[in-house]
Amino acid sequence: MRFQFALTLQALWTGVCQAAMQHYPAAWGHYDVCKSQVYSDEGLTWDYMACQPEAADMTQYLKVTLDPPNITCGDPPETYCALENPYMCNNECDATTEELAHPPELMFDIEGRNPTTFWQSTSWKKYPKALLVNITLSWNKTIELTDDIVLTFESGRPEQMVLEKSLDYGRTWQPYQFYATDCLDAFTMEPKTVQDLTQHTLLDIICTEDYSRGYVWKYDKTVRFEIKDRFALFAGPRLHNMASLYGQLDTTKNLRDFFTITDLRIRLLRPATGATMVDENNLSRYFYAISDIKVQGRCKCNLHANSCVFDKEKLSCECEHNTTGPDCGRCKRNYQGRAWSAGSYLPIPKGTANICIPNNIGPVTRVCDELFRCQNGGECINNVRCNCPPAYTGLLCEKPRCESELGGCAGAESGQAPLTPPSSTWLLLLLLGSMLLRATSC
Numbered sequence: 001m002r003f004q005f006a007l008t009l010q011a012l013w014t015g016v017c018q019a020a021m022q023h024y025p026a027a028w029g030h031y032d033v034c035k036s037q038v039y040s041d042e043g044l045t046w047d048y049m050a051c052q053p054e055a056a057d058m059t060q061y062l063k064v065t066l067d068p069p070n071i072t073c074g075d076p077p078e079t080y081c082a083l084e085n086p087y088m089c090n091n092e093c094d095a096t097t098e099e100l101a102h103p104p105e106l107m108f109d110i111e112g113r114n115p116t117t118f119w120q121s122t123s124w125k126k127y128p129k130a131l132l133v134n135i136t137l138s139w140n141k142t143i144e145l146t147d148d149i150v151l152t153f154e155s156g157r158p159e160q161m162v163l164e165k166s167l168d169y170g171r172t173w174q175p176y177q178f179y180a181t182d183c184l185d186a187f188t189m190e191p192k193t194v195q196d197l198t199q200h201t202l203l204d205i206i207c208t209e210d211y212s213r214g215y216v217w218k219y220d221k222t223v224r225f226e227i228k229d230r231f232a233l234f235a236g237p238r239l240h241n242m243a244s245l246y247g248q249l250d251t252t253k254n255l256r257d258f259f260t261i262t263d264l265r266i267r268l269l270r271p272a273t274g275a276t277m278v279d280e281n282n283l284s285r286y287f288y289a290i291s292d293i294k295v296q297g298r299c300k301c302n303l304h305a306n307s308c309v310f311d312k313e314k315l316s317c318e319c320e321h322n323t324t325g326p327d328c329g330r331c332k333r334n335y336q337g338r339a340w341s342a343g344s345y346l347p348i349p350k351g352t353a354n355i356c357i358p359n360n361i362g363p364v365t366r367v368c369d370e371l372f373r374c375q376n377g378g379e380c381i382n383n384v385r386c387n388c389p390p391a392y393t394g395l396l397c398e399k400p401r402c403e404s405e406l407g408g409c410a411g412a413e414s415g416q417a418p419l420t421p422p423s424s425t426w427l428l429l430l431l432l433g434s435m436l437l438r439a440t441s442c
Helices: 002-017 183-187 227-235 242-251 253-258 424-441
Strands: 035-040 043-048 063-067 078-080 091-093 133-145 149-153 160-166 174-180 222-225 260-270 289-294 296-299 308-311 314-317 379-381 385-387
Touching: 133 314, 174 183, 174 222, 227 242, 242 253, 253 260, 296 314
Parallel strands: none
Antiparallel strands: 035 043, 063 133, 078 091, 133 260, 133 296, 149 222, 149 289, 160 174, 160 260, 308 314, 379 385
């Protein structure tokens, strides 16, 4: 009798202090569901999970800026020669004629057209002054990269280039990677490739010569920043162990920030020359031309949303878990019963939602812990509920399920071992001690 009374007190105390009950399914997923309804001993309840939007082509949501602003060819009209053949000078750029114009928007249009569409710069007519171009891609939103950044050059690939990122909407910039035909000469850096990186050096900024040497017009057009190869350092060569990667992203803030951006900047420092010496008598051979830029990623929603909308030229998360803001970065009004926290990928596979709770509920109280252990083989889930084996029920799995069935428990015939409850006096003492310790937190 006293044992049942102690459990009743514990249940009442939990009802006052506990905000929500969370249970995470065991099946591996991709964090695409924020909540679902489940049946429990207490009836129909919400099961909250960490969630994130699907990856998408992020170039359809960006704003592109060129510096200097007048660097695009065609004003005035200009004729260009082919890099591999200085006598083939039949390519014209004229900004006033649609068929001959090469504006920046053509870096992001549909590929596969014939003829190929591309943006093109003015030629290197001010040589030996450097032909410098900054191409800035801005989302006005925090983005998490999910695949390689790929630039496709219609001209030869640049001999010197830097890819930079910003995490504060373009106020400050950090290099992502350096590219050169000669890294030592251009940037005083030893040449490396992404294959030289390890789990411990993944965040190192390297200079690579893989995408700058030589020019074969049909094949060597792309320049990459290898996201997936860096993922593979944790997830394996075929990215088959994404659980390991998610675990690292969850516990290492610098790692997650490395793949997070608000802006990208492509700094073109020296165009392809195809030779050791620049032909000063035919500078119309040297220019930049980009036919395509690919940036795959998702809106950063702090694992509190599974969709992101583009409205009034702006991306914004459709927040769940009682959160709000462009990145779901704060609790909604009247749901500030505890401090806001980002969702967590852990425990794998469904993570932890860390929902915002109503103001009048107070801190969440633990149901099971070192003092109140789940009985009869039950598993304590995040300290907020016991996951009971099929034969038992109750707050701490203390009740044989057959007690509520027709005919009750029939001893050995019921298939259940007899329940041996803890000493009622010991349990009451523990309960009262626990209530006193937690009184200050509610």
